[in-house]
Amino acid sequence: MHVIMLGAPGAGKGTQAEILSQQTGLPHIASGDLFRQALAERTEIGLLAREYMDRGELVPDEVAIVMILDRVSNPDCEAGCLLDGFPRTLQQAEALDRALSEHGKGIDKAVYIEVPDDILVKRLSGRRLCRVCQRPYHLLSAPPKAPGKCDRCGGELFQRSDDSEETVKERLGVFFAQTMPMLGYYERQDKLIRVDGSREIQAVAADIASALRAAIQ
Ligand code: AP5
Numbered sequence: 709m710h711v712i713m714l715g716a717p718g719a720g721k722g723t724q725a726e727i728l729s730q731q732t733g734l735p736h737i738a739s740g741d742l743f744r745q746a747l748a749e750r751t752e753i754g755l756l757a758r759e760y761m762d763r764g765e766l767v768p769d770e771v772a773i774v775m776i777l778d779r780v781s782n783p784d785c786e787a788g789c790l791l792d793g794f795p796r797t798l799q800q801a802e803a804l805d806r807a808l809s810e811h812g813k814g815i816d817k818a819v820y821i822e823v824p825d826d827i828l829v830k831r832l833s834g835r836r837l838c839r840v841c842q843r844p845y846h847l848l849s850a851p852p853k854a855p856g857k858c859d860r861c862g863g864e865l866f867q868r869s870d871d872s873e874e875t876v877k878e879r880l881g882v883f884f885a886q887t888m889p890m891l892g893y894y895e896r897q898d899k900l901i902r903v904d905g906s907r908e909i910q911a912v913a914a915d916i917a918s919a920l921r922a923a924i925q
């Protein structure tokens with residue numbers, strides 16, 4: 709099963725993909741996490757991506773496409789995967805479809821997590837991430853058990869540099885201008901599932917699980 713998590717910055721793509729990954733055993737592949745990891749390792753892709761990420765802009769399609777297609781071709785994705793943050797443009801969506809179809813595979817469903825703007829801003833300003841496993845927390849809605857420490861691996865929690873007020877505004881603008889128009893691509897193929905992402909984390913997770921169950925039966 710190949711599932712895409714779509715949504716604005718702060719919608720809960722990472723949070724929900726994590727939960728779904730635990731339920732299904734499918735690997736959670738997040739383009740943003742891969743770029744941040746590449747930057748931590750100071751690879752060429754990481755250093756190039758940083759310039760765009762710091763401004764809240766999209767990394768060029770060709771760079772994002774090569775990185776994700778390489779990751780998706782790993783043996784752990786044989787039975788499918790959960791894609792978070794990719795595709796973000798029509799070009800990326802088409803490249804992904806072409807690559808999967810070469811192996812007789814395809815996208816089963818795209819889950820669009822809908823959340824009003826004012827809530828998105830609050831979520832991003834209170835977000836903290838584990839430096840080791842990238843798991844997201846929120847100071848108010850999803851705090852760690854011990855302050856500043858990841859529940860799962862004990863890693864140190866940090867704030868993403870692109871979660872500053874200015875960059876968040878830019879990222880939201882980029883989402884509405886460049887990614888929203890792409891939703892029609894999956895809608896026309898009858899693959900788009902819309903979920904109300906303004907509810908609490910477990911309620912959203914239950915909606916996604918039941919919508920996917922209904923869709924694959
Ligand atoms: P990326 O890392 O993908 O960032 P994003 O799309 O802006 O999304 P976020 O990770 O900020 O939000 P999320 O939806 O995962 O929310 P989360 O679950 O953390 O991309 C970063 C950058 O990389 C881009 O700007 C671009 O430069 C580059 N990039 C990445 N992919 C690319 C691509 N394909 N092409 C080109 N460039 C690319 O939740 C947010 C917070 O809310 C957390 O604190 C969480 O605990 C909390 N929360 C979640 N759900 C709920 C809930 N239901 N109720 C209350 N709180 C909640």
Ligand code: MG
Pocket residue numbers: 721722723738740
């Ligand atoms: Mg994320």
Ligand code: ZN
Pocket residue numbers: 838839840841842843858859860861862863
């Ligand atoms: Zn961790």
